[in-house]
Amino acid sequence: MIEIKNLDFSYKKTPVFNNINLSFPQGAIYGLLGENGVGKTTLLKIICGLQRPVSGSCTVDGLTSYDRLPEMLQRIVFLPDEVTLPDNATPQKYVDELSPFYPTFVQGTFLHLMQELEVEPDRKFREMSFGQQKKSLIAASLSLGTDYVLLDEPTNGLDIPSKAQFRSILSKIADEGKTIIISTHQVKDVENLIDPIVILSHNAVLLDASVQKITEKLFFEYGGAERPDALYSELLPGGYMNVVANESGEESQLNIEALFNAVLRNKEKIKELFA
Amino acid sequence: MSQTFDIKRYGRLVRHDVRSCPRETLYSGLWMALAFAPLMVLSRQWLGQEQYGTFYRLALMVGMVTWWALMIPTQVYPNVGKKKRGIYFAMLPATKAEKHASIATLMVLTVVGLMAIGLAEDVLLTAVHLPGYTKYFWQSETLRFLDLPMVLGTLFTFLTAMFGMIWANTVANNTLRGILQVLLFLLMIGGLVFFPLYFDNRPQGYWVVIAVEAVATLFLAWLSRRRMDRMTY
Numbered sequence: 001m002i003e004i005k006n007l008d009f010s011y012k013k014t015p016v017f018n019n020i021n022l023s024f025p026q027g028a029i030y031g032l033l034g035e036n037g038v039g040k041t042t043l044l045k046i047i048c049g050l051q052r053p054v055s056g057s058c059t060v061d062g063l064t065s066y067d068r069l070p071e072m073l074q075r076i077v078f079l080p081d082e083v084t085l086p087d088n089a090t091p092q093k094y095v096d097e098l099s100p101f102y103p104t105f106v107q108g109t110f111l112h113l114m115q116e117l118e119v120e121p122d123r124k125f126r127e128m129s130f131g132q133q134k135k136s137l138i139a140a141s142l143s144l145g146t147d148y149v150l151l152d153e154p155t156n157g158l159d160i161p162s163k164a165q166f167r168s169i170l171s172k173i174a175d176e177g178k179t180i181i182i183s184t185h186q187v188k189d190v191e192n193l194i195d196p197i198v199i200l201s202h203n204a205v206l207l208d209a210s211v212q213k214i215t216e217k218l219f220f221e222y223g224g225a226e227r228p229d230a231l232y233s234e235l236l237p238g239g240y241m242n243v244v245a246n247e248s249g250e251e252s253q254l255n256i257e258a259l260f261n262a263v264l265r266n267k268e269k270i271k272e273l274f275a
Numbered sequence: 276m277s278q279t280f281d282i283k284r285y286g287r288l289v290r291h292d293v294r295s296c297p298r299e300t301l302y303s304g305l306w307m308a309l310a311f312a313p314l315m316v317l318s319r320q321w322l323g324q325e326q327y328g329t330f331y332r333l334a335l336m337v338g339m340v341t342w343w344a345l346m347i348p349t350q351v352y353p354n355v356g357k358k359k360r361g362i363y364f365a366m367l368p369a370t371k372a373e374k375h376a377s378i379a380t381l382m383v384l385t386v387v388g389l390m391a392i393g394l395a396e397d398v399l400l401t402a403v404h405l406p407g408y409t410k411y412f413w414q415s416e417t418l419r420f421l422d423l424p425m426v427l428g429t430l431f432t433f434l435t436a437m438f439g440m441i442w443a444n445t446v447a448n449n450t451l452r453g454i455l456q457v458l459l460f461l462l463m464i465g466g467l468v469f470f471p472l473y474f475d476n477r478p479q480g481y482w483v484v485i486a487v488e489a490v491a492t493l494f495l496a497w498l499s500r501r502r503m504d505r506m507t508y
Contacts, residue, residue, distance in 0.1 A: 050365060050508040070284060073368035084360045086295065097295055100287050101368040 001025050002047055002148065002179070007056035009039070009046060016042055018203040019056070024181060026147065029174045031194025032183040033260055038200045040183040041081070044150045047181070048078045060148065074102060077146045079137055081153040087126035091119065091136035095143065104145025113139035117165055131157040138166065142173060149173070149180045155189040167193050187256040197256070199263050207263050209274055211254055217273045218262070219246040220255050231269065232262035245273060280372050288369045288377040292352075293384075352378060362508050375503050379496070 002024040009017040016039040045051040049065035058065045063072040099105040114121045117135040134157045199207040223239035230242040243262040354360035
């Protein structure tokens with residue numbers, strides 16, 4: 001389990017997190033959402049030990065992240081948004097170099113994922129499009145067999161069929177008990193995939209709840225008129241979509257974009273509802 | 276396995292770095308370093324010749340060492356000291372001590388490799404009787420570059436190189452602070468090279484050179500290790 005306790009972090013004089021607490025138990029796909037600059041990538045880096053908290057702690061299975069001990073690094077893989085690849089290498093050579101460090105790596109899984117994502121393992125990175133490079137890296141990262149997979153904007157550069165394949169692959173991996181944390185702006189790409197959802201705001205965690213809890217607390221109404229009590233309303237073809245407090249206990253279909261906007265515009269109300 | 280240093284993991288890391296380095300270097304200008312190697316080796320002989328003035332000799336040496344210290348690490352480990360690009364190396368499952376040792380090993384191997392190429396070139400040029408070329412390396416019964424001060428000088432250069440690479444991200448920016456850091460870096464290398472030469476013709480010079488270069492080497496090793504320990508991405 002990843003545990004963050006009373007964590008403070010700042011870049012020189014710019015505070016990013018102020019006393020945040022979060023935990024990521026194993027076996028789920030967490031969605032990490034937030035506006036630009038709130039610290040989504042920074043949080044992933046803190047979890048990996050690439051950034052040092054000012055105070056508080058971040059542990060992965062009880063090991064302090066910043067120590068970056070091999071035992072911890074073998075359990076976690078981080079795929080940043082931007083990766084510099086050796087032009088002359090192929091995805092197969094790339095995993096050949098990485099795999100000796102990961103006893104859980106399975107070559108068959110790598111080849112299977114590459115096939116599913118329709119990328120040739122022996123083609124040079126320099127001959128690939130950005131999307132193909134990204135797919136290769138996703139396949140390589142997932143085939144390492146680590147317990148924790150941290151993905152920063154993983155769907156950037158992927159075409160529409162690849163996004164569907166990506167969702168399908170992640171679902172299978174989560175079923176194997178792995179923990180996946182996805183930081184993204186492209187919420188539509190990961191809708192119906194991420195659960196629980198964590199929304200960050202400046203210095204704080206605004207929401208950390210499962211989809212079930214969210215739909216218990218909030219009601220997503222589609223196709224009606226604009227409601228004055230709505231936490232968020234948006235005009236869609238066929239009428240308004242309203243996000244309101246769920247007082248009747250009725251079930252509804254979660255819309256992550258609407259949830260995100262509702263949370264950002266009603267920070268105090270949301271805290272009260274989910275307290 | 277040890278949490279600080281495990282020889283198997285270290286070996287695995289060295290193999291990884293050896294495998295991944297040529298790909299980075301071959302296509303980004305290692306050939307320049309290779310071409311420069313004989314010149315650097317030969318400079319050891321030029322520096323001993325009386326007809327060159329002190330200023331010229333020292334300026335050449337400072338230039339060589341600085342160039343070497345900056346060129347080699349950026350070719351062998353182009354990404355380790357960088358914020359975003361360094362993530363791959365930082366996330367490899369090995370301890371910081373093992374990573375530091377692996378970098379040091381490859382720095383040594385690279386510089387030794389370059390010197391070997393320089394030596395081979397020297398032998399070849401001597402064998403073909405190139406006009407004006409008179410066995411720079413093989414002047415005496417023993418290889419001059421195996422003198423202890425020279426070995427330590429070379430070791431100092433490895434460590435300076437490693438230091439330069441690990442601090443590259445800090446010094447390579449255009450702020451006033453960055454420029455001052457580059458100047459400080461150059462002054463430090465220059466000072467450490469000049470200082471032993473001051474004792475060149477004095478009886479105690481041999482041991483002073485050894486002592487200064489050994490201390491400088493240890494200091495730079497400590498600084499670069501400290502940097503690796505504290506680096507964030």
